[in-house]
Amino acid sequence: MTVARELRGVTRAPWRRPSGLRSPRCRTLASAAAPAPSQAADGAWRRSLLSGKTLPTLKTDAAASITASEALLVRGGLVQKSSAGIYNFLPMGYRVLEKLERLVARHMDGVPGAERVRMAQLLPAHTWRTTGRLAADADAGQPSEKMMLRDRKNALFLLAPTHEEEVTSMLAGHTLSPRTLPKRLYQISLKFRDELRTRGGLLRSREFLMKDLYSFDVDAAAAQASYAAVMAGYEALWTALGIAPKRVAADNGEMGGTTSDEYHLLSPVGEDTLVVCPSCDHAAIATDGAAIAIDIAAPADGTAAAAAATTTTPATAASALCAQCGTPFDRAAHTHRAIEVGHLFDLGTRYSVPLGATYTDAAGRAVPAHMGSYGIGVTRLMAALLELGHAAAAAAAAAAPASATTAAPNRAYWPEAVAPYRVALAAVPAGGSGADDAVAAATRRVFEAITAAVPALAGDVLVDDRRGRRFGEKMSDLELIGVPYIVILGKRFLASGQAEVRVQKLGPGHTIVSETHHVAEADLPAYFARVLAAAP
């Protein structure tokens, strides 16, 4: 009784809202009458208890105008807004970000010759003037996307929006030779852009985490090998995440150089527009207005059907003709919004010439390195994964109208590799304090058994040990943050020795995996060993 009253007290506590801040209610923070840990209780167990964690999930529905990912991030207590377009990552959100960052790093480390670095965030303006990317008007304080400041000695700095100038200057300070090339340097670090219009939480923010890799090669042909190697790393990363972004040829724009590709995830909240051939899946960026991008786009990989576009009747604004397979199709029906999550740029010598990043060839001549630049928006990808899961869940609900209740996002569907925790053990009320004690003991037993049998799970199991919470409350919290494997330990488990395992996650091909398994307690370690073994 005391417990219930105090919990209600928490929920009813006044809700302060300091200016400029969202105000999540910490309704899941109370540890009430959690079982007293024995002296021998090890740190792994204590660190797994939800009762000691910060999970300020919101009960209120998010405003309808925000995207599904923003709603899930804020309502799930993963992030909290600091200023417009600038977010703090709370513990649950930090876990996802760190997992995603490590996964990206692992795949960049897999690119032959790639080395990780960490470049400055405060960049000297003079190199940007040298490349022509910092105009005089910027110095005069004109508003732009570049965030700049002057130090106490009046020197001008940019808060890094990207690092082409910095990495090129850095390597220009080294003596390079054909034997020391290629260089493939990458980092995962913050970038800053003063977006006029921020939106969608992490989809377009002013302070965001990015993986950027820069390659330096002896010539264009060698640079193509770097380009291909990074592209292979990207493809491996997408596979590990179980996602399939569309690769499209793109315009280099302000970056300079000649060749570029982008990876886009189709999503109704995306800011770009793709036309996708219904026959061969070839995709192209839709240029503005009536222009017909897809039938003038170069084939993505130089194979097949390049000639098709030239030998058939020109397409009209309403119809398109695939540049890759030659199939004509209804343009409007195959136009999609998309979120850019990665890009590759062949920069040529756009930066190496002005900044003097040259190598010495066999004849002793200084030759500018041929460069490439390759980015993945890590925080944007985090949001895009939530958008994918939300869209897939909505599609699944639409296909099964009896259960169609998912208009508002109530659950995050992460790819298993980046969920805040892979497994949750939900100790649910079993109908009396004696039974609840038995559940608590069983929960501890299961925790010890699965983490002993599968050491890789250590640190990745969340134990919902909170007492005084109903089954539905626990499930809704664990689902909102998106734990893919929820093991229900309650009355039925005590009676049968069988745990119900609810599996819900974003599976390969942008589909929702939603399954329920009944697993005997003794089989749980082997069950999770299989789960880990199947993980990419």
Added chain:
Amino acid sequence: MTVARELRGVTRAPWRRPSGLRSPRCRTLASAAAPAPSQAADGAWRRSLLSGKTLPTLKTDAAASITASEALLVRGGLVQKSSAGIYNFLPMGYRVLEKLERLVARHMDGVPGAERVRMAQLLPAHTWRTTGRLAADADAGQPSEKMMLRDRKNALFLLAPTHEEEVTSMLAGHTLSPRTLPKRLYQISLKFRDELRTRGGLLRSREFLMKDLYSFDVDAAAAQASYAAVMAGYEALWTALGIAPKRVAADNGEMGGTTSDEYHLLSPVGEDTLVVCPSCDHAAIATDGAAIAIDIAAPADGTAAAAAATTTTPATAASALCAQCGTPFDRAAHTHRAIEVGHLFDLGTRYSVPLGATYTDAAGRAVPAHMGSYGIGVTRLMAALLELGHAAAAAAAAAAPASATTAAPNRAYWPEAVAPYRVALAAVPAGGSGADDAVAAATRRVFEAITAAVPALAGDVLVDDRRGRRFGEKMSDLELIGVPYIVILGKRFLASGQAEVRVQKLGPGHTIVSETHHVAEADLPAYFARVLAAAP
């Protein structure tokens, strides 16, 4: 012959120096005639090869005016200056930084209830105005240590110099209760301070990496438990690094609050001054001029001798009287320069009152949380470790004058846990290409054997596969970056089957471990298994 000429060509290549940048020569980058990897060569092997890595060690002596750590960082190609007080971390330097960051994180995760977060770097100025730490003159553009900018909508932001305001605002947005406290949130992130005078490379820089933890408790007594828990985490971290910083009671200064402690490493290049009792090792910060800090300092742990100072004759400026053990001593002889590497502040309600971070007590009243703030300068600690190793090596050389050649730092002595690589396999010329091939084959064999037997070594072994380099060149590069275990594989190894292992590192108690072991090839896996088992 061709190889040697080309290498000379590399060394003689013109040395470009773009304005504002240091210019390391990449003299160790050439892979010359490295053995062609077989198709089955795995990624672990390829990723270990020094020939493919960026190691722009400098041959030139660093300017005499810089500190040993700056010289080692720059000459070893670990960092490269971007602007005054702002550094890029090159691959070898990034490895050290990442290892140190993970070690710090592991020990903060060991603090009960600690949760990792990531707060914004661009902080809204309004919360700093609320706490009074941003004066009106700062808005008017007066030079200060705070780096600030206005966005395109003219809103003022600080580039985070610290995060008390941000974390307090963040938690003020949550509904807290006695059951949800304590909160212990930490992050490892960049901080920015426009130091008037930067110095010593990473010892005092304008952009630096810091671990900061913030605690929120119901009252002062509970806050003391948070304070003690973080202090225990610090002590465990120092132990893992094998270092023993002096803990001193300190002044809270601008941070507000009442109690604070600092951790200092004694070093001639430090900017602080400590007086250390020669009898009991009690340390205190020497206040400016003739003030006698140590005999007025409170005992560090409240034990013993507190009364001593009051019962004996007052000390003079030239003599000191230990507040802890009562021993009188010569003040000047026991005054040392020191580098602050960590601090703990009891902040009281200095921030929670103005920013409204309150919890609701049992009576329904809003009570401000009692806060603490705890920092470790991660990049500064990295430099301080180099200073410790340099001083220890100089002391060892002074004690053995026959080998006293270490005036200029030619070797980094890292604690084993944070060296860029733990082990290097140096394939050295064996007197002919046939013998060199045999060395290359043996090197691969040793690599496979030790990484198979000790999986934790994977990724931590650097193979100096460079051909055309003399023994001395290889050793000087591997020593300059500070690899603690260098396995020499050359002519003698081929003849005897015994590898020479040179161990050089910073050991516990700020002493240099310098040993040479002769290990049979078959015993190398067991040798390194023991090394790893002994690592903290």
